[in-house]
Amino acid sequence: MKPRLLCIGLFAAIGFAADPRSCRCQPDQPCWPTEGQWAALNNSIGGNLVTVKPLARSCHDPNFNASACSVVQTNTYNSTYRSLHPGALQWENWETWPAADEKCYTESPRSDPCEQGRLSLFSAEVRNAQHIQTIVNFVTRHNIKLVIKNTGHDFLGRSSSPKSLQILTHFMKSMSISNEFVPTVPPMSTRPDGVKAVTVGAGVQLGEMYAFLGSKGLMAVGGTFNTVGVAGGYIQGGGHSFLGWLHGMASDNVLEFQVVLADGSLVFANAYQNSDLFFALRGGGGGSFGVVVSATVKVYPDYPLIYATLNYTMDPGTAFWDGVGAFQKHILRLNDHGGSGYYGMVPINPVSSTQNVSAFMSAIAFVNQTDLTTVKELFSPLLSDLKQVIGFEPSFGMVTYPSMSSMYSTVLAGSDTTGTGMRLGSQLVSRDFIKSDNSTRLTRAMSSLNYDPGEAVAGIILTGGQVSKNRNIASALNPAWRDTMVHVIFTRLVSADMTFEEQDAKTANITRREVPMFRSLEHGKMGVYVNEADADEVGFQQSFWGENYPRLRSIKASRDPNDLFIVRKGVGSEDWDNDGLCRLNRS
């Protein structure tokens, strides 16, 4: 079946119809720019326009090329490689387009066809704000679907869309520190006091920022992965961090954005001007209000820390989950004393063809803490409770790092690994729940998920402390974060060897069965982290933004009245199909 027919069929089936008058222009239509117009565009952005070829194109006939394909295959799980390539994302399922039955996997046989999928047709590898303005004006004039790809890490498919023109922000790598940063204020108004801050270009990745700041004895609130972007989806979705307990969410720490709006203008958004945009860009989700050119965030000392890990591996079964329960009974207490970090379980971990084990791992950091005895004492009741239920001593170790940057460069050493097909489900779980539940219901929910070998569930405890105290900051961040103790995520592999139907069956379980099970723990009163969520989250407006959604919707209407910036499950996306190609006409 032809893609468009299939699409229309799908929308008709769910009670919507694509309105042909309000679709983005397609390559086979007269509205599509001529070759001359593309060439002129290329010229006006310094020759940085490229046609997008799927990463694995050279691995398939008729374009098979053994040497080129072997480079691609070597790098297929290399996150750095995937971030700079306009024809790649970090999770290969978002390169595919199931509705049109299009894919191009590095892992599949040479004889399989290679199709464009959800990858853009052209990419503008922009170097500055003016390039971005030129692209925004071009897509507006020609009614072309726009995509912003920074690193391509997005779990919801927000950095790809079929038949689109991509802005690739990867090459915008500027970084500068200001000892007394003052936001740009309107004329005649009072200048606020300066604070120490770093301004990063749109393409800067976390590992690059940590190395830069660390070399100056500084640190900023950022996530635990080298290749995730700083100023793109991460900060615009909120951004959790080992530094959250001391200094709040990443979005709490932004002082100013420089941003290109839908009308092509370049503006500053901060607490003193364009404060509606400032509100929206701090938590309202990437790709929905404009193209961020740079972000300025507060910097702090490069604190020393103690990094404690605790692991155990055992036969699958109830004792394994009792251990998880014992651990969770102590997280509130650890967090009250400055502990924050991650714990994760792989319930079916095949170690040989004749044995599966269950594995538990955790890493809890105490930032700005140097006294090992204090941390050891904090863990002592946990270790004895755990030993009692699992029947043996778990592995426990502590490392003192002189600085967060040295911790990051050790813990995150080497190239990040991505490139598989990955879907998530998640839920924010409140402090009150953990306190009253003594972890039994949460443990039961985690253990009742349906796991395939290698699939994981994790608890992220990067809240409490200043994250809760920042409750009064005016931002679009999901208010549920302020009450959260554990951000629960579970992963589902949707690999290249599965058909689209098999992938669908798996993701349907996330949406229909598993996420609702977690949501019901607190009767829907909490919510979900927009950056690490089910890509088909039902009622995403409420889940991702709670009471902030109506305000976000109205800011969107005033700043982007023609819906230039539409991403999957983003603000205003309910008016569009899943690919952002056609406006839905509710029938």
Ligand SMILES: Cc1cc2nc3c(=O)[nH]c(=O)nc-3n(C[C@H](O)[C@H](O)[C@H](O)COP(=O)(O)OP(=O)(O)OC[C@H]3O[C@@H](n4cnc5c(N)ncnc54)[C@H](O)[C@@H]3O)c2cc1C
């Ligand atoms: C391995 C891994 C580890 C992670 N670790 C953490 C973590 O520790 N803490 C945490 O909070 N999150 C973490 N995340 C989630 C991460 O925050 C999101 O995936 C986020 O969307 C990544 O943003 P990006 O800009 O790097 O990615 P992209 O996929 O390139 O972009 C994400 C979204 O932002 C938009 N966007 C990108 N750049 C711009 C721009 N300049 N202007 C406007 N819109 C833009 C895109 O259009 C898209 O909608 C992690 C994700 C992965 C895959």
Ligand SMILES: *[C@@H]1O[C@H](CO)[C@@H](O)[C@H](O)[C@H]1NC(C)=O
């Ligand atoms: C854009 O111009 C550059 C430099 O002239 C050229 O190498 C590139 O192929 C052009 N891109 C497209 C899409 O034609």
Ligand SMILES: *[C@@H]1O[C@H](CO)[C@@H](O)[C@H](O)[C@H]1NC(C)=O
């Ligand atoms: C095959 O790929 C290599 C490496 O990218 C390139 O140098 C070569 O020209 C390609 N060969 C053909 C026939 O396209």
Ligand SMILES: *[C@@H]1O[C@H](CO)[C@@H](O)[C@H](O)[C@H]1NC(C)=O
């Ligand atoms: C990953 O890709 C980057 C960019 O191409 C490259 O510099 C790096 O060496 C690669 N890493 C590995 C482990 O191959």
Ligand SMILES: *[C@@H]1O[C@H](CO)[C@@H](O)[C@H](O)[C@H]1NC(C)=O
């Ligand atoms: C390991 O787990 C998988 C998935 O549940 C199962 O199919 C397999 O039989 C198990 N292997 C052993 C040796 O128990």
Ligand SMILES: *[C@@H]1O[C@H](CO)[C@@H](O)[C@H](O)[C@H]1NC(C)=O
């Ligand atoms: C970090 O620790 C030092 C020394 O104990 C203390 O003076 C400082 O206030 C702490 N910083 C924060 C942000 O808590």
Ligand SMILES: *[C@@H]1O[C@H](CO)[C@@H](O)[C@H](O)[C@H]1NC(C)=O
């Ligand atoms: C726990 O596992 C992690 C990841 O494998 C490892 O880095 C860490 O050293 C382990 N900790 C202990 C105490 O064994």
Ligand SMILES: *[C@@H]1O[C@H](CO)[C@@H](O)[C@H](O)[C@H]1NC(C)=O
């Ligand atoms: C949880 O622990 C507290 C304090 O130990 C206890 O009073 C309470 O009854 C426990 N609740 C449940 C549900 O076990």
Ligand SMILES: *[C@@H]1O[C@H](CO)[C@@H](O)[C@H](O)[C@H]1NC(C)=O
């Ligand atoms: C969906 O969940 C059910 C119930 O746990 C399970 O039996 C089934 O195998 C799951 N389906 C897929 C495709 O994962």
